[in-house]
Amino acid sequence: MAIRIVVDEREKNSRVPDLLKLMGVYVDYKQLTIGDYIVSSETVIERKTVYDLLNSVYDGRLFIQCSDIIKHYSKPIIVIEGNLTDLDTREDISSDSRLIVDKLRIAYETLIKLALDFRLPILYTSSVYYTAELLVLLASNQFKSKNAGPLLKKIKKTNPFVTQQLYVLASLPGIGSKVAVRLLEKFHSPRNVLNASIAELARVPGIGNMRAEKIRKILDTCVSPTMNTYTQKKLIMENTDDEDTTTTFSSSSSSNDNSI
Numbered sequence: 001m002a003i004r005i006v007v008d009e010r011e012k013n014s015r016v017p018d019l020l021k022l023m024g025v026y027v028d029y030k031q032l033t034i035g036d037y038i039v040s041s042e043t044v045i046e047r048k049t050v051y052d053l054l055n056s057v058y059d060g061r062l063f064i065q066c067s068d069i070i071k072h073y074s075k076p077i078i079v080i081e082g083n084l085t086d087l088d089t090r091e092d093i094s095s096d097s098r099l100i101v102d103k104l105r106i107a108y109e110t111l112i113k114l115a116l117d118f119r120l121p122i123l124y125t126s127s128v129y130y131t132a133e134l135l136v137l138l139a140s141n142q143f144k145s146k147n148a149g150p151l152l153k154k155i156k157k158t159n160p161f162v163t164q165q166l167y168v169l170a171s172l173p174g175i176g177s178k179v180a181v182r183l184l185e186k187f188h189s190p191r192n193v194l195n196a197s198i199a200e201l202a203r204v205p206g207i208g209n210m211r212a213e214k215i216r217k218i219l220d221t222c223v224s225p226t227m228n229t230y231t232q233k234k235l236i237m238e239n240t241d242d243e244d245t246t247t248t249f250s251s252s253s254s255s256n257d258n259s260i
Contacts, residue, residue, distance in 0.1 A: 002024065002025070002026045003024070003025045003026065003136065003139045003140060004025070004026045004028060004139075005020060005025055005026070005027060005028070005037055005038065005039055005135060005139050006028045006029075006030055006032070006037070006038040007020070007027050007028065007029055007030070007036070007037055008029075008030065008031065008032040008035070008036045008037070009029050009030065009031050009032075010031075010036075011036050011037070011047070012029070014047070014128060015128045016037075016047070016128050016131050016132050016135070017029075019128060019129060019132035020132050020135060020136065023132065023133075023136055025135075025136060025139070033068075034065070034068045034069055034072055034073075035069055035073075035076070037135055039135065039138045039139040040075075040139070042073055042074045042075045043073060043075045043076065043077065043138065044069050044072075044073045044076050044077075045076075045077050045078075045079055045135065045138070046065060046066070046069055046076070046077070046078050046079070047079045047081060047131060048062075048078065048079070048080055048081065049080075049081045049082050050080065050081070050082040050083065050084055050086050050087060050107065051082075051086075051087075053080060053107060053110060054087070054103060054106060054107060054110075057106060057110050059167070060166075060167035060168075060170045060171050061167075062110065063113070063118075063170060063176045063177040064163065064166060064167075064170065064177045064180075066078075066114060066118045066120060066177070067118075067176075067177040067178060069120075070118060070119075070120065076120060076121075077120070077121050077122075077123060077138070078114060078120050078121070078122045078123070079122075079123050079124075079125060079131060079134065080111075080122060080123070080124050080125070081124075081125050081126075081127065081128065081130075081131050082125075082126065082127070083126065084104060084107050084108075087103045087104060087107065113176070117176060162184070165184060165189070165190050166180045166181065166184060168190045169183050169184060169190055169193055172215050172218070173211070173214050173215060173218055174207075174211045174214065174215070175207075175211075175215075178206065179204065179205075179206040179207060182204050182205060182206065183201075183204055186204055187200075194219060197216075198212045198213055198216050199212075201215060201216070
């Protein structure tokens with residue numbers, strides 16, 4: 001019996017599905033609400049290149065995606081494709097070294113959060129070829145274990161308006177998707193959260209006084225009209241990364257009510 005993997009339609013251009021087909025896998029394209037590849041009723045794979053990893057942190061998608069996959073699947077996996085050293089595009093050691101260090105730091109902090117806070121297994125591959133090999137092995141192991149049940153689940157579509165509000169809150173320092181939900185439930189709107197006092201913020205589970213003070217400092221500190229060169233270059237680099245990212249949380253939350 002052939003191995004079947006359900007693949008999100010947005011992965012078509014990644015070359016991974018084509019490689020899976022060459023390996024004899026039956027690729028079933030669907031517009032997935034959660035994840036990129038489903039190999040069993042329990043296991044979904046969220047695939048990120050090292051560049052996707054940073055982009056999804058900048059636009060707030062990653063931690064919300066992680067919350068979703070652990071909510072709906074008992075054995076989710078994050079696959080990181082590529083090497084973190086790929087982020088170092090300097091032609092010489094002195095060029096934009098601080099920018100590179102910042103990107104590497106963000107990448108490492110993100111991986112730590114995925115492992116410790118979300119307790120997600122993280123697997124690494126060096127290219128699309130090895131990602132395809134890994135998916136085949138994962139699907140084969142699930143097939144051998146005779147894991148029963150449909151690959152697709154009925155997942156209720158999230159209100160895109162609410163998710164955009166969660167994006168705003170999740171961008172605050174030290175605020176993940178779970179705490180963002182708590183903030184929205186307590187204060188009812190991002191505006192109320194942004195206007196909340198340190199004491200009000202600190203009472204939300206998962207924040208505390210130190211984090212509340214940091215949030216208020218970020219919100220209340222005035223920025224000089226003239227930015228230094230480093231800040232300008234950093235903003236330009238991050239905005240360029242964001243322009244390359246076309247997937248939004250609303251699109252990743254598209255409804256899929258078909259069960260197979």
